[in-house]
Amino acid sequence: MxxxxxxxxxxxxxxxxxxxxxxxxxxxxxxxxxxxxxxxxxxxxxxxxxxxxxxxxxxxxxxxxxxxxxxxxxxxxxxxxxxxxxxxxxxxxxxxxxxxxxxxxxxxxxxxxxxxxxxxxxxxxxxxxxxxxxxxxxxxxxxxxxxxxxxxxxxxxxxxxxxxxxxxxxxxxxxxxxxxxxxxxxxxxxxxxxxxxxxxxxxxxxxHKEQPGYILNSMLVPFLNAAEALYATGVADPETIDKTWMLGTGAPLGPFRILDIVGLTTAYNIVVLDPRTKDPDSVPAKIAAALKERIDAGKTGVDAGEGFYRYN
Amino acid sequence: MxxxxxxxxxxxxxxxxxxxxxxxxxxxxxxxxxxxxxxxxxxxxxxxxxxxxxxxxxxxxxxxxxxxxxxxxxxxxxxxxxxxxxxxxxxxxxxxxxxxxxxxxxxxxxxxxxxxxxxxxxxxxxxxxxxxxxxxxxxxxxxxxxxxxxxxxxxxxxxxxxxxxxxxxxxxxxxxxxxxxxxxxxxxxxxxxxxxxxxxxxxxxxxHKEQPGYILNSMLVPFLNAAEALYATGVADPETIDKTWMLGTGAPLGPFRILDIVGLTTAYNIVVLDPRTKDPDSVPAKIAAALKERIDAGKTGVDAGEGFYRYN
Structure with a gap:
């Protein structure tokens, strides 16, 4: 055909x-x-x-x-x-x-x-x-x-x-x-x-097989999650984390630039699917709280003009 | 001082x-x-x-x-x-x-x-x-x-x-x-x-805090692990996974190129730390087996001239 x-x-x-x-x-x-x-x-x-x-x-x-x-x-x-x-x-x-x-x-x-x-x-x-x-x-x-x-x-x-x-x-x-x-x-x-x-x-x-998230999101989600965890637990700030990834791997964008493109609301909706978010001391709960703080301030990403970074 | x-x-x-x-x-x-x-x-x-x-x-x-x-x-x-x-x-x-x-x-x-x-x-x-x-x-x-x-x-x-x-x-x-x-x-x-x-x-x-793996490896390890899981469970081949990551994020290297640089032995040593590898049906065990197969064949990465890819 x-x-x-x-x-x-x-x-x-x-x-x-x-x-x-x-x-x-x-x-x-x-x-x-x-x-x-x-x-x-x-x-x-x-x-x-x-x-x-x-x-x-x-x-x-x-x-x-x-x-x-x-x-x-x-x-x-x-x-x-x-x-x-x-x-x-x-x-x-x-x-x-x-x-x-x-x-x-x-x-x-x-x-x-x-x-x-x-x-x-x-x-x-x-x-x-x-x-x-x-x-x-x-x-x-x-x-x-x-x-x-x-x-x-x-x-x-x-x-x-x-x-x-x-x-x-x-x-x-x-x-x-x-x-x-x-x-x-x-x-x-x-x-x-x-x-x-x-x-x-x-x-x-x-x-070759069914895979939730297909190929790209199967890698992107844990990668972004790891970056969000570093930020939400106070290990480092988004700029430092992005710089580390870009210098360490040669990538043109760090995870927080990618999150701004994906949109913080989407990232938040993915994180809250994790049942561990019910415990406020868990890392996923801290990630959710950190994202929600920005979302509530209207900083939802590139489309809003601001997320982790500002855009004109 | x-x-x-x-x-x-x-x-x-x-x-x-x-x-x-x-x-x-x-x-x-x-x-x-x-x-x-x-x-x-x-x-x-x-x-x-x-x-x-x-x-x-x-x-x-x-x-x-x-x-x-x-x-x-x-x-x-x-x-x-x-x-x-x-x-x-x-x-x-x-x-x-x-x-x-x-x-x-x-x-x-x-x-x-x-x-x-x-x-x-x-x-x-x-x-x-x-x-x-x-x-x-x-x-x-x-x-x-x-x-x-x-x-x-x-x-x-x-x-x-x-x-x-x-x-x-x-x-x-x-x-x-x-x-x-x-x-x-x-x-x-x-x-x-x-x-x-x-x-x-x-x-x-x-x-700002102690973090096992510092910043770079805290992101690189779960990212590479997700890529290894896609390969080890038969979802897609390394070339397709790398292409997906490069096209999807603009990165110059996909995870299997990075693994070849890191060295498959290092990747293997990290995976086997996971207690789930004791169960041969677990994803970490499948990743360990897939890496070991290449390591046993001498394909340990760039330094050996071959890993997931061949190098001259």
Missing amino acids: TIKNVVVAGGGVLGSQIAYQAAYKGFAVTVWLRSEGSVERAKPKFEQLRQTYLATLEAMKSDPAAYCRGLADTPELSVDEIEQLKQRAQQAFESIVFTTSYEAAAKDADLVIEAIAEDPKQKDAFYAELAKYLPESTILVTNSSTLLPSQIAASTGRPEKFLALHFANRIWRNNTAEVMGHPGTDQAAYDEVVRFAADLGMVPLQL | TIKNVVVAGGGVLGSQIAYQAAYKGFAVTVWLRSEGSVERAKPKFEQLRQTYLATLEAMKSDPAAYCRGLADTPELSVDEIEQLKQRAQQAFESIVFTTSYEAAAKDADLVIEAIAEDPKQKDAFYAELAKYLPESTILVTNSSTLLPSQIAASTGRPEKFLALHFANRIWRNNTAEVMGHPGTDQAAYDEVVRFAADLGMVPLQL
Whole structure:
């Protein structure tokens, strides 16, 4: 099978990016949304993406640092080639079809990418309704960060053609796609999704097993947690901890710069999942308290203009 | 107090580097070693360091990538300035005094840097004997990676003037110095050591509390452990895990490249400290087994020419 028709369910931050990128790469894209109200709320995101793609491509004409791996396989592009890519970005914007109908979305779909709310009930209802209209050959993937595909598989009605394809925010720049099946996923469907991810301009990162947090967060969470513990227990300040990591490993960012990008609220929500936070003298509780103090002061990270550092 | 006379105890990898760097930065350096045999074994290390310093400085004349932060505060150096630094490196080599006498080492010491074997008994015996000859004002620091200063403090006879100053391998390039006291360390001695570290061309990284693993290893160990777990449980291969980390965080090296530099034997020795390794089905046991398989095949890392990757 060759994937041509791609349905993206959900018009949130990631859903809109995935849909836009798929259209940019020449797939026929339908965005399924729950209601006309959702469609109206999603459309400005697509207009914003159009502007971002066009502005980034324009900047790539003169600034090597502007290059985004998702936009082109190589930074070595002539002005003419970039102009063609800008046309593609414009056509992508015009080509995307919006629908609130399961049937219309499903009927010709080669691949459905589900990027709706991280709520198991909503996901189950979505998959169950969609299943009524889907051609037998359609592959389904979820972009869920917090649910494992095995937790959703049964409700899809086609567990063998269901797996996870997990994107990073700003996919035109951070072009990784973690591909993860559940024990019942067919290898053929898995391989098809790996090919699709590459065609989408992503670097497919293959997991051979289900893993909560996929690959990146499985390392990032304990790393950030260790850094947070050093700060929350008074061993060292964020600037010193960041400097140590950068000098010691050559990394461009220390953990507290990364936390500012991830957002302190997200970091807090992860920490409080730890049952040890119930004991106020535990390290996780101290981490939670240190994060909450900043969150309560509105210092939630880069997006707020301040987190552990100030941004202008 | 101004530190002028520096004694380095131990002529191993780090001891020789610390002594050489201190002499290069203009301190009067005495290296204390246990026996004449130790002196003879240490001297070739100093000759090797002389060659490394001279060759690196020579390379800095034409290659910006050769710049090492420990050798000069700025990479913007004229050929004349580099020639002067080469003279310093040569003079450093000639100026270092070797002794096996506690008394000769101790009598004029402003600072003693202990970098002997990581054996509490040897360290206690060393400090107890040294204490007989040391001037009252002398500050003592340990470069121990695995023992906390509070575990050694009593045997020094001057716990208030005792703390840890922890260096990274290849200190002329990786110029970090973690400064860590124990609860009984005087602030004045701590501050003096911070100043000394800066004068030594290091970036002083201040810890406000005792912390096993200092700052860097407190983050590096759980990070590497998470990566090892992904590999040892079959979630993904080292290349994919490294690629994920590099693409996801912009880091120049993934965890398995770092493990190859650290050395798989060191990583193995850390993992087997975990009591869960007794259960062969546990994740730590799987990590230990995966590391041991490579170690048994001689693939212990960069120094062996192969670890998770091959090196020429």
